[in-house]
Amino acid sequence: MEGHHHHHHHPQQHQLHQQQPISVNVDADRFPQWSIQETKEFLMIRAELDRSFMETKRNKLLWEVISKKMREKGYNRSAEQCKCKWKNLVTRYKGCETMEAEAMRQQFPFYNELQAIFSSRIQGILWSEGEGGATGSKKKAVQLSSDEEEDMEENELDKGSIRKKKKGKMGAGIGGSTSGSSNNIKEILEDFMRQQMLMEMQWREAFEARENERRLKEMEWRQTMEALENERIMMDRTWREREEQRRMREEARAEKRDALITALLNKLRREDHM
Numbered sequence: 001m002e003g004h005h006h007h008h009h010h011p012q013q014h015q016l017h018q019q020q021p022i023s024v025n026v027d028a029d030r031f032p033q034w035s036i037q038e039t040k041e042f043l044m045i046r047a048e049l050d051r052s053f054m055e056t057k058r059n060k061l062l063w064e065v066i067s068k069k070m071r072e073k074g075y076n077r078s079a080e081q082c083k084c085k086w087k088n089l090v091t092r093y094k095g096c097e098t099m100e101a102e103a104m105r106q107q108f109p110f111y112n113e114l115q116a117i118f119s120s121r122i123q124g125i126l127w128s129e130g131e132g133g134a135t136g137s138k139k140k141a142v143q144l145s146s147d148e149e150e151d152m153e154e155n156e157l158d159k160g161s162i163r164k165k166k167k168g169k170m171g172a173g174i175g176g177s178t179s180g181s182s183n184n185i186k187e188i189l190e191d192f193m194r195q196q197m198l199m200e201m202q203w204r205e206a207f208e209a210r211e212n213e214r215r216l217k218e219m220e221w222r223q224t225m226e227a228l229e230n231e232r233i234m235m236d237r238t239w240r241e242r243e244e245q246r247r248m249r250e251e252a253r254a255e256k257r258d259a260l261i262t263a264l265l266n267k268l269r270r271e272d273h274m
Contacts, residue, residue, distance in 0.1 A: 034085060036109060038075050043113040045069045046086060050117055051124065089114060097195055101202050115195075122192055125185060 034042070045066050053059055063079035070077045077085075093114040096104045104111055 038070075038077075039085070039089075039110060040113065041073050041075065042066070042070060042077075042082065042085060043089070043110060043117070046082075047113070047117050047120075050121060054121065054124075093118075097191075097198070101199065101206075118188070118192065122189060 049062055049066065052062055056062070060079065063083045066082045067077055067079040070082065089110060092108050093111060096108050096111055099107065
């Protein structure tokens with residue numbers, strides 16, 4: 001055992017020995033924060049390898065591959081940092097289930113990327129089950145990778161949970177993981193359907209609210225137009241009445257004038273005859 005501690009010229013080996021017990025939060029605090037771009041690059045790499053994560057229980061090498069790909073893109077992150085980042089992202093993704101779409105985008109900008117990974121995972125599972133050729137090994141490709149399963153066990157049992165790595169030492173544990181796998185698939189499918197229904201419900205509510213707002217505005221516009229039209233009709237009617245009165249007054253004046261002229265002419269004629 002002591003010999004392992006002296007071999008500092010094998011940092012990768014040393015890190016693999018050390019990485020199991022490291023706490024996610026403590027490890028995350030020691031290193032620079034992940035930028036949005038770095039996280040997006042990381043999720044693209046993780047999405048490419050998701051199927052491999054589903055098909056193997058021993059995924060230390062896969063995290064090493066992700067670390068190497070991150071270095072190729074200019075980000076110096078260890079396998080353990082990548083693993084911790086993934087666990088944190090999955091936890092935050094699960095926490096978004098009850099949020100509204102707008103709040104979710106503000107709180108967790110990577111929701112769509114994780115949703116795409118999990119959706120593609122579910123499609124893969126449904127396709128393999130639909131083919132009817134799901135052998136014992138294929139059934140292990142469940143909705144959760146071994147890292148995520150460990151997290152779920154820790155959350156459900158809080159402490160004293162037996163990690164999947166210890167199951168290798170106990171033959172009885174293998175049978176339990178198969179039934180656990182089918183339960184996990186069922187739970188995640190239900191969870192996925194719940195999220196889809198929630199998002200659809202939120203979309204419908206937003207659509208109905210917009211539609212109601214549009215109807216109200218249209219009603220207000222119609223009422224305004226009707227009021228203007230009524231006002232125009234009233235003004236038109238008033239103008240016509242005034243015009244009629246003016247015409248009648250003109251006619252009365254003309255009649256009076258005609259009567260006066262006629263009377264004057266008659267008077268003049270009478271005077272001429274005399």
